[in-house]
Amino acid sequence: MTSTEHTTVQGATAFIPAQASPYQGDIARYWDQEARPVNLRLGDVDGLYHHHYGIGDVDHAALEGTADGACEKKLIAELHRLESAQADFLLDHLGPIGRDDTLVDAGCGRGGSMVMAHQRFGCKVEGVTLSAKQADFANRRARELRIEDSVQARVSNMLDTPFDAGQAAASWNNESTMYVDLHDLFAEHSRVLEVGGRYVTITGCWNPRYGQPSKWVSQINAHFECNIHSRREYLRAMADNRLVPQAVVDLTAATLPYWELRATSSLVTGIEEAFINSYKDGSFQYVLIAADRV
Numbered sequence: 001m002t003s004t005e006h007t008t009v010q011g012a013t014a015f016i017p018a019q020a021s022p023y024q025g026d027i028a029r030y031w032d033q034e035a036r037p038v039n040l041r042l043g044d045v046d047g048l049y050h051h052h053y054g055i056g057d058v059d060h061a062a063l064e065g066t067a068d069g070a071c072e073k074k075l076i077a078e079l080h081r082l083e084s085a086q087a088d089f090l091l092d093h094l095g096p097i098g099r100d101d102t103l104v105d106a107g108c109g110r111g112g113s114m115v116m117a118h119q120r121f122g123c124k125v126e127g128v129t130l131s132a133k134q135a136d137f138a139n140r141r142a143r144e145l146r147i148e149d150s151v152q153a154r155v156s157n158m159l160d161t162p163f164d165a166g167q168a169a170a171s172w173n174n175e176s177t178m179y180v181d182l183h184d185l186f187a188e189h190s191r192v193l194e195v196g197g198r199y200v201t202i203t204g205c206w207n208p209r210y211g212q213p214s215k216w217v218s219q220i221n222a223h224f225e226c227n228i229h230s231r232r233e234y235l236r237a238m239a240d241n242r243l244v245p246q247a248v249v250d251l252t253a254a255t256l257p258y259w260e261l262r263a264t265s266s267l268v269t270g271i272e273e274a275f276i277n278s279y280k281d282g283s284f285q286y287v288l289i290a291a292d293r294v
């Protein structure tokens with residue numbers, strides 16, 4: 001996949017996949033410049049760098065402590081544990097994966113989920129991201145872990161990947177579907193997946209039962225420059241692209257403890273209230289959808 005260098009009016013430069021839209025250029029620059037402590041300090045705990053949220057109960061015993069510095073360190077480790085639990089839950093839904101299989105991580109970020117997938121299955125994992133900085137970061141981590149022959153990130157548009165048709169035994173999006181049109185996205189997953197392969201996403205989506213995106217959902221969209229889809233849109237776009245849901249798991253209650261803990265930390269980003277309120281008023285849901293490519 002070829003890339004071109006674009007310089008914005010503000011002077012920020014990003015290597016953007018050829019034929020990317022202006023919006024995708026904005027997203028590439030956003031992730032190139034992203035260096036929030038909440039992401040980097042959590043990744044520093046064990047070298048798995050995530051850009052997604054956590055699930056599961058908080059281990060309050062693990063947070064006990066007196067000295068201020070120690071408390072903060074424990075809190076960071078606990079948030080990170082919940083984020084890795086989220087990635088583990090996604091991997092649990094990929095089905096049986098062999099060492100000779102290839103997996104595709106669409107919107108791979110700094111590569112934490114890819115490393116976990118390789119460590120679990122021993123197979124090849126190919127990731128794509130719009131951000132050259134993220135791809136470099138993920139590839140550097142793979143070299144440090146001596147798994148660069150199996151784990152590779154590249155700068156590519158997930159709607160137009162360099163992978164062969166039917167190449168992947170499974171593919172996923174971990175919190176990266178809100179940047180793209182779902183029909184275009186699922187058409188590409190459907191092309192890349194082998195028949196009988198598995199697609200999994202974990203994502204936030206607005207709840208059709210609420211009616212329309214709430215003010216909290218609009219706030220999250222503005223904060224991340226994204227476009228959160230409804231649960232209904234996911235199921236419709238999958239059905240139109242030979243992806244048949246095998247499991248739909250509502251993780252909203254499971255992610256709330258993570259957000260409530262995060263809101264108490266020094267790493268707050270200002271968006272915590274919107275997540276907590278929208279999960280509580282039922283307008284927003286955190287879901288896993290696993291689908292079979294038929």
Ligand SMILES: C[S@@+](CC[C@H](N)C(=O)[O-])C[C@H]1O[C@@H](n2cnc3c(N)ncnc32)[C@H](O)[C@@H]1O
Nearest residue numbers: 050051052107108109129130157158174176179
């Ligand atoms: C919230 S981060 C999630 C990163 C990663 N999946 C994780 O769980 O840590 C969103 C990611 O989606 C990627 N992304 C957004 N639109 C994309 C596109 N059209 N093609 C490839 N990657 C894209 C961004 O570059 C970023 O890496």
